[in-house]
Amino acid sequence: MNQKLIIDIAKSLLLARWRQTLVAAVGVTFSIMMFIALLGFMTGLNDLLDGLILNRTAHVRIFKEVKPNPFQPADNQNEIGYNFVNSIKPSGNGLSLDNTAAILSALKNDSRVLGVSPKVTAQVFYNVGNVDVTGVINGIDVEAESKLFHFKDYVLDGNYLDLKNVPNSIILGKAAAEKMLANIGDVVQVTTPKGDRQMLKVVGFFQSGLQELDKVQSYCSLSTTQKLLGKPVNYITDMSVKLLDLTLAPKVAKEYSALFDTDTEDIQTANSQFETGSSVRSIISYAVGITLLIVAGFGIYNILNMMIYEKMDTIAILKATGFSGRDVKLIFTTIATSIGLFGGMFGLLFGFLLSSVIDQIPFNTAALPTIKTYPINYNIKYYVIGIIFSLITTYLAGLFPAQKASKIDPVDIIRGK
Amino acid sequence: MSEKLIETKMINKSFHDPITIPILKDISFSIDKGEFVSIIGKSGCGKSTLLYILSTMDTDYEGELYINNQLITGLKERELARIRNEKIGFVFQFHYLLNEFNVLKNVMLPGIKLGKYSLKEIKDRATEKLIILGIEDQALKMPNQLSGGQKQRVAIARALINDPQIIMGDEPTGNLDIKNTEIVFDIFQELTTKFNQTLLIVTHDIEFANRTNRIIEMEDGRILTK
Numbered sequence: 159m160n161q162k163l164i165i166d167i168a169k170s171l172l173l174a175r176w177r178q179t180l181v182a183a184v185g186v187t188f189s190i191m192m193f194i195a196l197l198g199f200m201t202g203l204n205d206l207l208d209g210l211i212l213n214r215t216a217h218v219r220i221f222k223e224v225k226p227n228p229f230q231p232a233d234n235q236n237e238i239g240y241n242f243v244n245s246i247k248p249s250g251n252g253l254s255l256d257n258t259a260a261i262l263s264a265l266k267n268d269s270r271v272l273g274v275s276p277k278v279t280a281q282v283f284y285n286v287g288n289v290d291v292t293g294v295i296n297g298i299d300v301e302a303e304s305k306l307f308h309f310k311d312y313v314l315d316g317n318y319l320d321l322k323n324v325p326n327s328i329i330l331g332k333a334a335a336e337k338m339l340a341n342i343g344d345v346v347q348v349t350t351p352k353g354d355r356q357m358l359k360v361v362g363f364f365q366s367g368l369q370e371l372d373k374v375q376s377y378c379s380l381s382t383t384q385k386l387l388g389k390p391v392n393y394i395t396d397m398s399v400k401l402l403d404l405t406l407a408p409k410v411a412k413e414y415s416a417l418f419d420t421d422t423e424d425i426q427t428a429n430s431q432f433e434t435g436s437s438v439r440s441i442i443s444y445a446v447g448i449t450l451l452i453v454a455g456f457g458i459y460n461i462l463n464m465m466i467y468e469k470m471d472t473i474a475i476l477k478a479t480g481f482s483g484r485d486v487k488l489i490f491t492t493i494a495t496s497i498g499l500f501g502g503m504f505g506l507l508f509g510f511l512l513s514s515v516i517d518q519i520p521f522n523t524a525a526l527p528t529i530k531t532y533p534i535n536y537n538i539k540y541y542v543i544g545i546i547f548s549l550i551t552t553y554l555a556g557l558f559p560a561q562k563a564s565k566i567d568p569v570d571i572i573r574g575k
Numbered sequence: 576m577s578e579k580l581i582e583t584k585m586i587n588k589s590f591h592d593p594i595t596i597p598i599l600k601d602i603s604f605s606i607d608k609g610e611f612v613s614i615i616g617k618s619g620c621g622k623s624t625l626l627y628i629l630s631t632m633d634t635d636y637e638g639e640l641y642i643n644n645q646l647i648t649g650l651k652e653r654e655l656a657r658i659r660n661e662k663i664g665f666v667f668q669f670h671y672l673l674n675e676f677n678v679l680k681n682v683m684l685p686g687i688k689l690g691k692y693s694l695k696e697i698k699d700r701a702t703e704k705l706i707i708l709g710i711e712d713q714a715l716k717m718p719n720q721l722s723g724g725q726k727q728r729v730a731i732a733r734a735l736i737n738d739p740q741i742i743m744g745d746e747p748t749g750n751l752d753i754k755n756t757e758i759v760f761d762i763f764q765e766l767t768t769k770f771n772q773t774l775l776i777v778t779h780d781i782e783f784a785n786r787t788n789r790i791i792e793m794e795d796g797r798i799l800t801k
């Protein structure tokens with residue numbers, strides 16, 4: 159009953175001053191709108207930039223570093239003491255992982271693993287006329303690489319599946335292709351470091367967005383690359399593991415390193431810098447949004463102060479007829495928060511509309527072939543935060559005037575007449 | 576057998592701005608249930624000041640105030656507000672109606688605040704009070720559409736809404752012409768005789784005072800006659 163009465167009185171006071179109320183509410187609407195649009199845009203951008211890295215980076219990479227064997231034959235002779243061996247060189251079958259079949263099946267049975275994409279890397283020369291250009295061919299499992307690391311999003315022309323279906327095919331880095339004047343359907347020649355030559359048919363172009371990378375990197379199927387290198391089908395240099403839960407990466411990496419006796423690297427170690435940029439952009443958006451809200455809060459503060467000044471008589475008579483200071487305070491905080499609520503809700507609506515407009519603005523960049531318009535994040539979280547912020551700021555803005563109103567002494571007002 | 580409704584014991588009050596001046600000195604008196612009492616005295620003798628203390632709005636005094644034999648002095652602000660709402664009705668020289676609400680709602684507000692009756696009952700009661708005051712036809716008007724005398728009658732209706740133990744008035748007819756003063760006085764008279772309503776009215780109008788049950792005369796912050 160009391161609550162309803164207080165809301166009723168607050169509403170009447172608001173409507174009696176609807177013009178000022180509207181100005182105050184518009185201030186809140188504007189700041190919430192900007193907050194929503196800005197955060198949606200900034201986090202959209204963040205997601206995009208994070209995606210650039212996250213989409214294409216293995217959570218755990220299993221590979222073999224070229225390094226000397228810590229266990230030297232001399233150790234067999236003298237197991238207890240020290241052996242001094244100088245100029246140790248790496249040996250064995252180089253970059254290849256051992257026991258790839260066993261590793262693959264172990265990974266497949268690990269419930270934390272979303273998928274694995276095996277890879278063979280080969281250093282080559284692209285033969286352009288009589289000039290040789292250095293390059294790297296990544297032999298990939300086309301389907302796994304597409305599913306886990308969005309390979310097909312970065313293939314510009316041609317069909318990425320041709321890499322698997324057409325024997326001896328290659329998808330060239332865009333910049334490398336330009337250098338070689340190669341078109342789709344052309345045949346290019348590559349030379350391996352061991353001197354073997356191979357003719358490969360161009361079935362597409364790949365653009366990562368990093369010019370330096372696109373100048374050297376090309377893709378072939380696993381088997382084509384293994385053949386190119388003259389290696390057997392179990393020759394794998396690299397395994398990119400994608401986990402269900404990204405945060406487990408460091409732990410899993412360590413585990414695999416011990417289990418498979420190889421080198422591993424987790425995404426957090428490999429890309430420790432990428433989170434910094436994201437958090438800075440978020441902080442900027444929150445700071446701008448909160449600043450706008452504080453400005454709107456001052457507007458509400460002023461209007462309530464004015465209202466209280468005008469409504470001294472009303473406050474005095476309410477108190478004289480039995481409303482307590484607390485009731486009066488509630489009336490004015492209700493006024494403030496309802497401005498916040500309605501202003502905020504319209505702010506959410508307009509923020510959503512503004513976001514949708516930004517979402518339509520064309521945004522073409524060579525680095526991001528799949529992106530056509532500015533990215534927007536419509537996460538409900540920002541809308542919830544927005545409305546909570548607007549309620550809190552308007553409540554705080556109303557609190558001091560309300561406190562003042564609750565302290566008004568009716569005797570002073572009545573005597574003044 | 577009369578029953579004390581309001582009793583004061585040695586109430587003293589001083590203002591300290593700019594220098595300490597005693598305004599009320601050793602005020603001890605009581606009002607019985609059903610009495611129609613008027614307070615008269617020269618301007619500035621402390622009538623309003625006393626009324627504000629009796630009405631529980633002013634708590635800055637020495638001495639003790641009892642309403643219904645309950646010690647009021649020292650109660651919390653919220654408890655005092657409740658007592659004002661439930662037990663005391665006010666009529667001021669200026670009407671103090673809320674311009675945001677119509678006449679009926681103005682009368683209803685203290686009733687809704689009390690929360691003793693349903694909204695429907697409060698509405699019926701408010702209409703009843705307006706009928707007693709002869710202004711039921713004005714119920715849906717806004718306060719600024721009424722004449723001064725009508726406004727004052729609405730204020731009286733509002734004072735009556737919770738069936739208060741006592742109605743206090745500070746020069747309720749001060750702003751009214753002779754005819755309206757007469758109307759208001761007749762209403763007060765009717766309230767005491769018909770409804771046994773206790774009334775305490777500050778006035779400058781000797782005519783008015785002479786027609787009440789008892790006159791309390793004040794001079795220089797003291798009560799002269801009983």
Ligand SMILES: Nc1ncnc2c1ncn2[C@@H]1O[C@H](COP(=O)(O)OP(=O)(O)OP(=O)(O)O)[C@@H](O)[C@H]1O
Nearest residue numbers: 590591592598616617618619620621622623624625
């Ligand atoms: N806030 C205040 N500060 C200082 N002195 C005050 C204050 N309020 C009232 N006074 C003084 O207290 C005295 C009593 O004032 P009060 O209003 O009670 O007089 P009153 O009897 O009601 O007079 P009137 O018949 O003119 O209404 C006056 O002398 C007045 O100047």
Ligand SMILES: [Mg+2]
Nearest residue numbers: 622623624745
């Ligand atoms: Mg006075």
